[in-house]
């Protein structure tokens with residue numbers, strides 16, 4: 001069998017970690033990054049800007065030349081931030097063959113339009129099969145070769161299963177599903193609740209508040225997911241509950257850390273990427289437009305907008321009309 005060629009787009013933390021995971025799964029891996037320093041560093045077994053302190057094996061062919069990176073690719077993992085997806089795919093389009101699957105690995109929703117990432121890919125490259133990879137997986141853990149499990153989603157379940165088989169390795173267990181929307185929504189929305197959980201910690205509201213917030217956040221995640229056609233079992237799985245648990249409980253999460261700074265009233269500009277900021281804004285708009293009850297999403301969006309204080313957010317959530325838990 002000829003070698004399977006995987007091209008990874010994005011030289012940040014997750015792009016580098018996934019390139020390593022693909023290398024460890026036995027594939028021929030090319031990583032494209034726009035930054036020449038990152039390319040040189042990755043080729044030498046480091047990415048000090050995005051994965052500081054981690055040294056890894058060499059073997060990834062890294063380049064700043066997008067056309068070269070995409071030549072002969074059997075599969076493309078797109079690992080740039082969600083808000084950059086449209087422009088990155090626009091650049092990719094002339095260089096990628098139409099049968100090549102695009103595996104979307106970012107977690108977000110387009111801020112200006114509310115479009116899911118898979119819909120952006122289908123709009124720009126309608127011939128290419130689209131998949132998503134998501135689940136509880138800090139880049140640093142995966143780069144270090146620590147074990148985790150994720151899910152690969154595609155509308156065609158055989159394609160999802162085939163990709164999951166390709167991507168799995170000793171320390172990366174890939175499940176599969178045909179619920180692409182469910183996987184995308186879980187991954188995007190959990191970041192909003194991670195910001196909320198971080199804010200609760202930052203404001204010193206206690207472990208009980210934290211658990212209550214995350215639980216009610218999960219109710220919201222399922223409510224929003226259901227309205228968009230996600231299957232409940234997907235939201236209960238790795239890309240929903242699994243990733244929610246991870247990012248709402250660890251300071252390693254950039255979204256959680258952003259929330260901590262928010263809760264402490266610290267300066268927020270110049271922090272590492274926190275996808276939940278853009279997602280909170282658009283999710284609040286979408287839920288409002290569709291009449292979906294999402295008070296935590298609303299509160300996070302208002303906090304980020306500086307329209308309310310953390311105390312007002314808490315008071316707003318605590319004084320909502322009482323109701324049955326299952327409603």
Ligand SMILES: NC(=O)C1=CN([C@@H]2O[C@H](COP(=O)(O)OP(=O)(O)OC[C@H]3O[C@@H](n4cnc5c(N)ncnc54)[C@H](O)[C@@H]3O)[C@@H](O)[C@H]2O)C=CC1
Nearest residue numbers: 011012013014015050080081082084106107137138139273
């Ligand atoms: N870091 C992590 O643990 C995980 C991250 N993700 C998701 O992966 C996505 C990427 O995150 P990270 O790699 O962690 O972010 P990062 O901030 O570490 O790296 C982002 C990379 O994308 C590049 N980039 C930004 N805009 C670009 C553009 N327009 N064109 C080309 N390259 C561009 C940057 O130069 C950088 O190399 C996010 O959606 C994130 O939610 C998913 C799972 C784990």
Ligand SMILES: O=C(CO)COP(=O)(O)O
Nearest residue numbers: 135136137138253254255
């Ligand atoms: O999605 C992640 C882990 O699964 C990474 O979360 P952060 O982007 O909050 O660091």
